[in-house]
Amino acid sequence: MTEKPKLEDVAKLAGVSPTTVSRVLNNRGAISDKTRQRVNEAIEQLNYHPNEIARSLFVSKTHFIGLIFPTTGHPFYGEIVFHIENILSEKNYKVLICNTMDQADKETKYLNMLLANQVDGMIVGAHNVGIDTYQRAHLPIVAIDRKVSDTITVISSDNYQGGRIAAEELLRQGRTKTIHINSAPQHEAPSSYQRRKGYEDVLAEHGLPFKTYTVELPFDTETKQQMLSSILDEHPDLDGMFLSDDITAAIALSMVRNRKKDIFIIGYDGTETVTTCLPELTTVVQPIRAMAQLAVDLLLKEINNDFTDIKKNYMLPVKLRRGEQL
Amino acid sequence: MTEKPKLEDVAKLAGVSPTTVSRVLNNRGAISDKTRQRVNEAIEQLNYHPNEIARSLFVSKTHFIGLIFPTTGHPFYGEIVFHIENILSEKNYKVLICNTMDQADKETKYLNMLLANQVDGMIVGAHNVGIDTYQRAHLPIVAIDRKVSDTITVISSDNYQGGRIAAEELLRQGRTKTIHINSAPQHEAPSSYQRRKGYEDVLAEHGLPFKTYTVELPFDTETKQQMLSSILDEHPDLDGMFLSDDITAAIALSMVRNRKKDIFIIGYDGTETVTTCLPELTTVVQPIRAMAQLAVDLLLKEINNDFTDIKKNYMLPVKLRRGEQL
DNA sequence: ATGAAAGCGCTAACAA
DNA sequence: TTGTTAGCGCTTTCAT
Numbered sequence: 001m002t003e004k005p006k007l008e009d010v011a012k013l014a015g016v017s018p019t020t021v022s023r024v025l026n027n028r029g030a031i032s033d034k035t036r037q038r039v040n041e042a043i044e045q046l047n048y049h050p051n052e053i054a055r056s057l058f059v060s061k062t063h064f065i066g067l068i069f070p071t072t073g074h075p076f077y078g079e080i081v082f083h084i085e086n087i088l089s090e091k092n093y094k095v096l097i098c099n100t101m102d103q104a105d106k107e108t109k110y111l112n113m114l115l116a117n118q119v120d121g122m123i124v125g126a127h128n129v130g131i132d133t134y135q136r137a138h139l140p141i142v143a144i145d146r147k148v149s150d151t152i153t154v155i156s157s158d159n160y161q162g163g164r165i166a167a168e169e170l171l172r173q174g175r176t177k178t179i180h181i182n183s184a185p186q187h188e189a190p191s192s193y194q195r196r197k198g199y200e201d202v203l204a205e206h207g208l209p210f211k212t213y214t215v216e217l218p219f220d221t222e223t224k225q226q227m228l229s230s231i232l233d234e235h236p237d238l239d240g241m242f243l244s245d246d247i248t249a250a251i252a253l254s255m256v257r258n259r260k261k262d263i264f265i266i267g268y269d270g271t272e273t274v275t276t277c278l279p280e281l282t283t284v285v286q287p288i289r290a291m292a293q294l295a296v297d298l299l300l301k302e303i304n305n306d307f308t309d310i311k312k313n314y315m316l317p318v319k320l321r322r323g324e325q326l
Numbered sequence: 327m328t329e330k331p332k333l334e335d336v337a338k339l340a341g342v343s344p345t346t347v348s349r350v351l352n353n354r355g356a357i358s359d360k361t362r363q364r365v366n367e368a369i370e371q372l373n374y375h376p377n378e379i380a381r382s383l384f385v386s387k388t389h390f391i392g393l394i395f396p397t398t399g400h401p402f403y404g405e406i407v408f409h410i411e412n413i414l415s416e417k418n419y420k421v422l423i424c425n426t427m428d429q430a431d432k433e434t435k436y437l438n439m440l441l442a443n444q445v446d447g448m449i450v451g452a453h454n455v456g457i458d459t460y461q462r463a464h465l466p467i468v469a470i471d472r473k474v475s476d477t478i479t480v481i482s483s484d485n486y487q488g489g490r491i492a493a494e495e496l497l498r499q500g501r502t503k504t505i506h507i508n509s510a511p512q513h514e515a516p517s518s519y520q521r522r523k524g525y526e527d528v529l530a531e532h533g534l535p536f537k538t539y540t541v542e543l544p545f546d547t548e549t550k551q552q553m554l555s556s557i558l559d560e561h562p563d564l565d566g567m568f569l570s571d572d573i574t575a576a577i578a579l580s581m582v583r584n585r586k587k588d589i590f591i592i593g594y595d596g597t598e599t600v601t602t603c604l605p606e607l608t609t610v611v612q613p614i615r616a617m618a619q620l621a622v623d624l625l626l627k628e629i630n631n632d633f634t635d636i637k638k639n640y641m642l643p644v645k646l647r648r649g650e651q652l
Numbered sequence: 653a654t655g656a657a658a659g660c661g662c663t664a665a666c667a668a
Numbered sequence: 669t670t671g672t673t674a675g676c677g678c679t680t681t682c683a684t
Contacts, residue, residue: 019654022678030653054678056660057377057660078398081423095423324580376661380661
């Protein structure tokens with residue numbers, strides 16, 4: 001027997017019907033100890049492993065969850081994907097991972113792929129397709145950090161507070177000529193808007209000037225460098241910057257050091273990786289693990305048709321992490 | 327019709343048999359333009375999407391690939407997972423992601439889960455279960471950076487050269503009292519051994535002293551800090567360190583800066599993230615994208631039963647990236 | 653406590 | 669060119 005054994009083979013070897021084997025496997029119905037034992041022996045002997053795909057087809061539940069994110073190569077997404085998968089696997093769900101690289105066509109393709117593979121639900125952290133595209137899925141979906149929708153649950157960190165906290169810290173550091181660089185994904189990510197609003201509100205309240213650059217941030221470092229470089233050229237008297245994520249902040253930090261400028265930099269995200277690599281960076285920390293936990297909790301509630309206490313919009317608190325002095 | 331439409335529904339609406347619909351979907355056999363059109367209209371009208379799970383069951387091929395790695399939260403793994411998924415999705419394969427967190431029991435559980443879900447193959451970058459555990463799977467498997475095996479293809483970067491390159495750079499920087507900290511995963515990862523050997527050989531060739539610490543590196547920063555701290559205490563005259571990965575190197579770098587020591591640090595991996603965050607770090611760069619590409623190429627060859635030109639062991643070249651001056 | 657039969661949604665012989 | 673039939677590996681009524 002070199003072929004993969006199936007349930008029927010086990011049944012034959014144990015001298016029982018397939019039904020009985022199935023019952024043993026799933027602990028259902030009443031089975032005599034004798035038969036249970038014989039079945040288990042046969043399973044052992046054949047090194048039998050049930051085919052989950054066949055099972056999924058029958059019960060029309062796969063226990064697959066689709067994750068759509070820009071790229072696990074970015075620390076924020078790499079970490080949140082890790083936490084989500086980790087929490088889901090505890091609950092016996094399996095994760096299909098999709099990296100859209102911010103390309104709308106990929107996102108659409110992935111969405112269809114996940115539907116075709118009968119995922120029980122999805123968690124989406126990518127931003128290039130209108131959220132209405134997802135509504136058509138008629139599936140439990142939780143989104144992270146995107147436009148609020150009537151039908152899809154959205155989780156985000158408190159971006160407005162994040163913007164305020166950053167601006168307040170710049171003031172506390174005595175910086176008065178600051179700018180904010182704001183990466184706006186194609187489809188109106190509310191996170192960017194809220195962060196910007198928070199930052200601008202604080203400065204306005206203090207009667208200070210501010211300038212916000214809204215740019216489409218590419219993933220590659222070089223383009224970011226050029227962009228930051230020309231912004232620095234335009235503002236020779238700049239003394240503070242609030243960047244939309246830590247990686248961009250890291251680039252700005254090196255650049256400012258190279259130019260020997262005294263510009264105070266604040267980032268956003270506060271991932272483990274960046275915190276470890278750049279302990280001197282001040283940043284607004286998102287509660288990544290809590291966001292992952294909440295996303296999973298809400299998704300599983302929806303999957304189990306428990307819609308009690310499910311709001312459409314969740315906001316988790318952020319906090320400032322001050323960089324360590326060098 | 328609020329239920330998900332199936333192939334049969336399409337057939338009925340189009341007034342043809344299920345077979346015909348299947349043929350249209352898969353572009354197989356000869357179909358008249360008229361029927362093809364009618365079928366396509368019915369598909370459109372019902373917003374029908376084929377059930378891949380049912381299809382998988384029938385053809386006993388899922389196009390699922392399992393990825394077993396320590397954690398996508400670590401930049402090296404996050405990036406390699408990204409590349410692997412990216413390349414695989416181009417070939418219409420789907421990726422199930424598993425984060426073992428270096429726990430053997432999780433790794434075993436994931437392995438069984440992947441087998442139960444009928445993956446067509448696996449790429450493994452985790453290190454806590456003996457490789458023989460995988461042999462039993464009787465499945466195409468490619469391993470990254472682990473013990474060479476007779477039966478499983480292993481890809482690694484040239485760790486011995488990596489060790490040599492690092493040691494040579496330390497010498498070039500005029501460092502003569504150096505140590506190497508070597509994170510040895512539980513089950514004899516050859517990568518650690520080879521890097522160490524390369525480092526030690528070079529120093530021995532120059533008649534220089536060296537010291538290698540082989541420690542089980544935990545994931546958390548604090549424990550690493552404590553460990554590094556006591557090593558630094560033991561060696562007040564140290565002037566060079568070669569760390570087994572960039573994150574640990576980053577921690578060492580901050581620590582050395584805090585202590586105002588002149589210790590030259592060399593890391594290992596050269597991920598985009600760390601390169602961006604710490605451009606001043608000198609490191610041995612692994613060809614991450616090339617490793618991902620090769621892993622996928624070999625895996626798909628094995629899946630397609632093409633074993634020509636498949637060796638059991640592949641080594642890709644590393645290079646030194648010198649940190650930028652601050 | 654156990655088994656026979658039907659079927660989850662799809663595809664591939666084999667016929668016509 | 670199209671349809672009929674059987675079956676991928678499993679589970680679940682419904683009998684007994």
